[in-house]
Amino acid sequence: xxxxxxxxxxxxxxxxxxxxxxxxxxxxxxxxxxxxxxxxxxxxxxxxxxxxxxxxxxxxxxxxxxxxxxxxxxxxxxxxxxxxxxxxxxxxxxxxxxxxxxxxxxxxxxxxxxxxxxxxxxxxxxxxxxxxxxxxxxxxxxxxxxxxxxxxxxxxxxxxxxxxxxxxxxxxxxxxxxxxxxxxxxxxxxxxxxxxxxxxxxxxxxxxxxxxxxxxxxxxxxxxxxxxxxxxxxxxxxxxxxxxxxxxxxxxxxxxxx
Amino acid sequence: xxxxxxxxxxxxxxxxxxxxxxxxxxxxxxxxxxxxxxxxxxxxxxxxxxxxxxxxxxxxxxxxxxxxxxxxxxxxxxxxxxxxxxxxxxxxxxxxxxxxxxxxxxxxxxxxxxxxxxxxxxxxxxxxxxxxxxxxxxxxxxxxxxxxxxxxxxxxxxxxxxxxxxxxxxxxxxxxxxxxxxxxxxxxxxxxxxxxxxxxxxxxxxxxxxxxxxxxxxxxxxxxxxxxxxxxxxxxxxxxxxxxxxxxxxxxxxxxxxxxxxxxxxxxxxxxxxxxxxxxxxxxxxxxxx
Amino acid sequence: xxxxxxxxxxxxxxxxxxxxxxxxxxxxxxxxxxxxxxxxxxxxxxxxxxxxxxxxxxxxxxxxxxxxxxxxxxxxxxxxxxxxxxxxxxxxxxxxxxxxxxxxxxxxxxxxxxxxxxxxxxxxxxxxxxxxxxxxxxxxxxxxxxxxxxxxxxxxxxxxxxxxxxxxxxxxxxxxxxxxxxxxxxxxxxxxxxxxxxxxxxxxxxxxxxxx
Numbered sequence: 001x002x003x004x005x006x007x008x009x010x011x012x013x014x015x016x017x018x019x020x021x022x023x024x025x026x027x028x029x030x031x032x033x034x035x036x037x038x039x040x041x042x043x044x045x046x047x048x049x050x051x052x053x054x055x056x057x058x059x060x061x062x063x064x065x066x067x068x069x070x071x072x073x074x075x076x077x078x079x080x081x082x083x084x085x086x087x088x089x090x091x092x093x094x095x096x097x098x099x100x101x102x103x104x105x106x107x108x109x110x111x112x113x114x115x116x117x118x119x120x121x122x123x124x125x126x127x128x129x130x131x132x133x134x135x136x137x138x139x140x141x142x143x144x145x146x147x148x149x150x151x152x153x154x155x156x157x158x159x160x161x162x163x164x165x166x167x168x169x170x171x172x173x174x175x176x177x178x179x180x181x182x183x184x185x186x187x188x189x190x191x192x193x194x195x196x197x198x199x200x201x202x203x204x205x206x207x208x209x210x211x212x213x214x215x216x217x218x219x220x221x222x223x224x225x226x227x228x229x230x231x232x233x234x235x236x237x238x239x240x241x242x243x244x245x246x247x248x249x250x251x252x253x254x255x256x257x258x
Numbered sequence: 259x260x261x262x263x264x265x266x267x268x269x270x271x272x273x274x275x276x277x278x279x280x281x282x283x284x285x286x287x288x289x290x291x292x293x294x295x296x297x298x299x300x301x302x303x304x305x306x307x308x309x310x311x312x313x314x315x316x317x318x319x320x321x322x323x324x325x326x327x328x329x330x331x332x333x334x335x336x337x338x339x340x341x342x343x344x345x346x347x348x349x350x351x352x353x354x355x356x357x358x359x360x361x362x363x364x365x366x367x368x369x370x371x372x373x374x375x376x377x378x379x380x381x382x383x384x385x386x387x388x389x390x391x392x393x394x395x396x397x398x399x400x401x402x403x404x405x406x407x408x409x410x411x412x413x414x415x416x417x418x419x420x421x422x423x424x425x426x427x428x429x430x431x432x433x434x435x436x437x438x439x440x441x442x443x444x445x446x447x448x449x450x451x452x453x454x455x456x457x458x459x460x461x462x463x464x465x466x467x468x469x470x471x472x473x474x475x476x477x478x479x480x481x482x483x484x485x486x487x488x489x490x491x492x493x494x495x496x497x498x499x500x501x502x503x504x505x506x507x508x509x510x511x512x513x514x515x516x517x518x519x520x521x522x523x524x525x526x527x528x529x530x531x532x533x534x535x536x537x538x539x540x541x542x543x544x545x546x547x548x
Numbered sequence: 549x550x551x552x553x554x555x556x557x558x559x560x561x562x563x564x565x566x567x568x569x570x571x572x573x574x575x576x577x578x579x580x581x582x583x584x585x586x587x588x589x590x591x592x593x594x595x596x597x598x599x600x601x602x603x604x605x606x607x608x609x610x611x612x613x614x615x616x617x618x619x620x621x622x623x624x625x626x627x628x629x630x631x632x633x634x635x636x637x638x639x640x641x642x643x644x645x646x647x648x649x650x651x652x653x654x655x656x657x658x659x660x661x662x663x664x665x666x667x668x669x670x671x672x673x674x675x676x677x678x679x680x681x682x683x684x685x686x687x688x689x690x691x692x693x694x695x696x697x698x699x700x701x702x703x704x705x706x707x708x709x710x711x712x713x714x715x716x717x718x719x720x721x722x723x724x725x726x727x728x729x730x731x732x733x734x735x736x737x738x739x740x741x742x743x744x745x746x747x748x749x750x751x752x753x754x755x756x757x758x759x760x
Contacts, residue, residue: 008652008655008656011657012655016663019661020664024269031620031623032623035626036626036627036657037658037662038627039626039631040634040657041353042607042627042634043632043633043634043635045599046631046638048352048382049384049599050638050643051643052355052382052384053592053593053597054596055643056381056383056401057383057589057593057596061402073590073593076590076594076597081601090553090554093554095594095597095598096755097559098590098594099594099598102568102569102587104562104569104744104748105566105568105572106570106573108741108744108745109573109574110447113447114443114473115736116734120734122472123730146723146726149728149730149731150734151731153727154731157732157735176687177724179687179688181694181724181729182691182694183693183694183696183698184694184720184721185460186691187694188463188702189459189460189673190507190673191459191480191481191703192460192480193666193669193673194279194507195326195458195481195500196325196326196663196667196669196670197279198279198325198504199667200325200660200664200667201283201503202283202325205280205283205284268679271678272674272675275670279670289704289708292714296722320662322663322665322666323666324663355645356651356658357659359645359646360645360646360651383592384592384596384599385588385592389592396585399585400592406644464729466729467729469726470730501703501704505703505704508700508706511677514674517678518682519692522682522683522684
């Protein structure tokens with residue numbers, strides 16, 4: 001095994017465990033990992049912007065292909081950065097006007113077509129277009145249920161009229177459709193979160209094998225010892241260099257990172 | 259007693275979940291997995307494509323969703339290369355670039371495919387929906403060079419492909435926006451290619467309306483979907499291996515929910531007039547945060 | 549004049565680009581198609597610069613923490629150091645990940661850190677489910693039952709124990725869930741279109757920032 005892979009495995013296992021240490025409580029290992037993550041993400045993004053935007057999309061077409069029109073885009077891009085100079089920060093509005101204006105304009109017809117018209121068509125077509133088919137099949141029942149669901153959910157979200165009488169009944173039915181939808185969403189969210197956990201545990205198991213020098217096991221012991229020492233030290237004296245968040249560490253522990 | 263159990267330290271639950279994940283990973287059982295029609299539809303469509311067809315895989319996710327979407331990418335790429343399709347990889351998520359490049363080039367080399375001839379990885383470009391529009395108009399304008407600096411228009415794998423109109427099948431493996439919906443709204447709607455989706459379980463339920471109308475022709479949802487696709491292509495990968503752990507953790511959570519409701523109904527209710535006490539009641543928002 | 553450039557000119561630009569963007573869809577003339585191609589290239593480049601803006605803002609926050617030596621400023625130093633090392637190694641590797649130091653940082657540091665950050669939510673979902681997922685009303689009970697059916701039916705063990713669980717979960721997903729999601733989708737889309745129209749006609753201006 002290459003040395004870079006072995007060192008990499010130890011680094012990955014160590015950083016994974018640093019982050020997991022938050023499950024015990026907020027602590028310096030986690031905060032180190034958290035900030036390292038922010039820094040590396042930023043660095044990675046800078047490199048990608050440099051190569052994928054500045055070189056690939058700007059420098060190469062302008063210099064090699066002579067597409068001078070792109071200099072207009074570069075100028076508008078530079079105007080975005082005037083946000084940092086208070087005296088001329090208003091110039092950035094020109095670029096934002098182009099981005100937001102064009103984005104809004106392009107979105108309108110496409111959203112009308114795909115998210116409204118085609119969805120309405122998809123709701124009505126199975127009911128209206130079943131000539132020659134049985135009226136009481138499962139497919140028809142499902143189509144009818146979807147129609148009722150769509151209409152009642154939309155009625156529930158329609159606040160311009162008071163929810164009274166038949167409207168109230170429809171809105172109540174809509175709520176039940178929404179609740180089933182949220183329940184399904186919750187079930188799938190559990191699956192998603194557990195998948196992520198499985199992925200990390202999978203890596204820890206791999207790095208904990210003999211081939212990798214039992215990296216996960218050794219580092220778990222080291223971090224646990226580190227946490228123990230940190231707990232002891234913080235229980236003796238809070239220390240002047242400590243993050244004030246520590247005083248409220250329980251409060252921070254209450255909320256998982258989003 | 260029930261109240262005490264409801265107020266137990268959450269780290270007990272953490273340990274339970276950790277064990278439920280760890281034990282099946284170490285000692286898998288291999289329970290059978292049923293194939294859903296929506297996953298089969300993606301598989302069938304790729305099966306129906308003649309060799310040499312253009313397959314674009316957009317890996318629109320970052321490392322946060324790797325455990326769910328990476329196995330899907332592995333399975334789909336294996337399938338595409340087995341079918342001798344021309345594969346174009348790309349990503350709309352900046353921090354997904356390294357991972358996307360690795361999976362595309364890695365699976366390609368396993369199948370003995372040559373870069374630039376049988377496949378390419380276009381890389382990342384900012385702008386999300388604008389990239390899709392740009393590719394639909396002129397693919398070489400969106401990606402003048404591929405990730406490795408080769409001129410896109412000169413690559414043999416791109417022969418006859420000037421825009422998304424010439425792409426036979428696009429699959430977006432997405433963890434959010436931009437993702438499958440963006441590919442439909444800004445891509446398929448105008449440029450007419452066939453579109454399939456592979457998504458994290460969190461966003462999968464939101465794509466069923468598009469599946470129902472045929473706006474996407476198939477959907478691979480979450481680790482479960484990835485496991486189904488692995489089975490379809492005859493590959494026992496990370497997704498299949500993780501499904502036993504999924505079963506265990508899901509059953510633990512179902513058990514926890516049932517227990518919490520049981521305790522909740524067994525716990526004598528505190529008078530709701532006493533606001534301060536009510537806030538500390540089991541099931542109150544403050545309690546939920548413990 | 550300066551007031552015109554500051555306030556009115558951006559609004560005129562928004563209107564022109566907005567109307568052109570919307571009309572282009574209905575007029576697929578070669579000229580309008582060419583314009584769409586060009587503007588979409590521009591936007592990709594401008595958005596690349598906008599990403600620099602985001603990174604610079606984050607740098608500014610951490611620089612202020614270091615400068616004023618607020619508690620925990622050492623962690624901001626970690627942000628700067630790791631960012632600079634990544635940039636140097638990335639440029640040294642010419643932005644390529646395969647077999648480079650840049651790829652090493654990505655694979656062994658970024659993947660592990662970001663993956664674990666979100667993997668922890670698995671624990672919190674379980675904890676929250678135990679503490680807050682209660683059938684306190686009829687609606688909550690429906691939500692709870694749907695969630696349990698879904699969790700039971702979408703894992704192999706559930707389908708193994710009760711074979712009907714899978715198809716039931718599938719039906720819930722493809723019929724009831726589809727209906728509700730479609731209602732939400734149509735509602736959100738109508739709201740999005742209304743917002744876009746307000747932006748194009750200069751009624752909504754918050755994207756221009758404060759003052760003037």
